[in-house]
Amino acid sequence: MGTDQQEAERPFRPAHQEPVALAEIAAAAGMIVDDVAGVAVTGVCLDSRAVLPGDLYVALPGARVHGARFSAQAAANGAAAILTDDAGAVLAAEAGLPVLRTTAVRPVIGAVAARVYGTRAEAPALFGVTGTNGKTTTTYFLRSLLRALGHQTGLIGTIEIVAGTTPIPSVLTTPEAPQLHALMARMRESGITAAAMEVSSHSLDFERVAGLMYLVAGFTNLTQDHLDLHGTMEDYFASKAGLFNAATSRHAVVTVDDEWGARLAAERRAAGAPTLSLATAGGTDADWRVENVRPDGLGHAFDLHGPDGATLRAGTGLPGLFNVSNAALAVVMLAASGVEIPTLQEALEAGDPLTVEVPGRMQVIATRPAAVVDFAHNADALERAIDAVRPASGDGRVIVVFGATGDRDATKRPIMGAVAARHGDVVVVTDDDPHGEEASGIRAAVIAGARDAVRAEGLAAEVVESAPRADAIAEAVRLARPQDTILIAGRGHETVQEIAGVDHALDDRVELRRALADAGYDVLVPERIESGTTPDQFRGPSPEGVKSS
Missing domain, CATH: 3.90.190.20 (Mur ligase, C-terminal domain)
Structure with a gap:
């Protein structure tokens, strides 16, 4: 019987995984090893307690103890080999398993996991959203729009991780790299064609998203937060900018309502990477602009004007002008992915996809x-x-x-x-x-x-x-x-x-x-958005007296 950690790990894994030769994995991460002929692995895991049979156990140095000290437990759980650094290799030797050695482990985990799980950008197509505020809501908008376009979708974020209609338990805003790559393989296996993902600065700094290729990366804004981790706004910006490297994202949509967004768009363009700028607050020259914002029930309707005279009419039932910005970013990200403007307009008009309940967000x-x-x-x-x-x-x-x-x-x-x-x-x-x-x-x-x-x-x-x-x-x-x-x-x-x-x-x-x-007041019945639910089923009555603008 598996441990609790193993049971928590299983939902991330595909049902079927072909073995991958350890020599191939070493080559993918730029490592040279001897005596691994005939050794293959079927998974990657950072937690010795969660190791499944056939896994490559990744032993990271910790603040107090090196992960290689738990190599024996990983071996007992069925690990096929161990990946660690020079110090960990000495500790791991007693487990009697083949050891891959590198000077710094975390930078190679993404490449290793990508090789094991065969991760690629097309299946599912990844849409990553980062910034200080608005990430969660934007990913919900993206998922809803993708569904309207006929995709089977996945969602990875603060509130929940969902593969199709199957919830995946997680205690992290963004899982570790091996889990993410395994999750991509599981989604591909189950027919999911597109996924929306929140990408936090923590996940970028700790290389949890390493090895993934995003079809489109989106930027919301940058305001003071998490300085306990980053120290300065400059460092915070540098962390977020990591999602927009040409090696990480094929296309980018950057909201340029603040100075940080304008700088990010300029830097990515200077690097020659495909980039669209989005202005949602007016007064800023950009590739796409939000115009003609007008109250519509609890939320707003608005127009989007883009390159070559492109125009899109959209609206969201969620309160707040910031949700206009979030909705506009989701729409332009899909345009950047290659969806034709008439097709996108048709999706926007079918079922009001930008009116979704986002738990705990307005x-x-x-x-x-x-x-x-x-x-x-x-x-x-x-x-x-x-x-x-x-x-x-x-x-x-x-x-x-x-x-x-x-x-x-x-x-x-x-x-x-x-x-x-x-x-x-x-x-x-x-x-x-x-x-x-x-x-x-x-x-x-x-x-x-x-x-x-x-x-x-x-x-x-x-x-x-x-x-x-x-x-x-x-x-x-x-x-x-x-x-x-x-x-x-x-x-x-x-x-x-x-x-x-x-x-x-x-x-x-x-x-x-x-x-x-x-106190004797009426309350709305709590509801959750499930696959196939129509907007009228979850919108509910608009709050009386709440200003829309």
């Missing part, structure tokens, strides 16, 4: 008061989310509940507090995921930023502190009037809150529904 829970849950967890996203749900009626307020994550970039905490005070009417500061930090200290930094902005700028916002988070959500409902809007920001689809190393069940959507129901 997800409407109730209509009076309007109540919305969103993942906004940095200053730029928070500002956009608050403005997106601002009630059209003059006497309606926005009550925003949010916090900041512990053990992450502390400099953005007072900035987020100030943004909430400038754009919201009632600011309820609570806990996000404190992790190992003292929660009260995190709240204090956010509150200080909010109250400093109130004093310095003469703002009218009321700033309230409330914890734990479920109590803060209930407090927001207590403060709300029917004409107000409640925005619960920062956690979106997440269902677990980590406090001092302990996971606690917490879903903002569940808590908000409960608090609203307890």
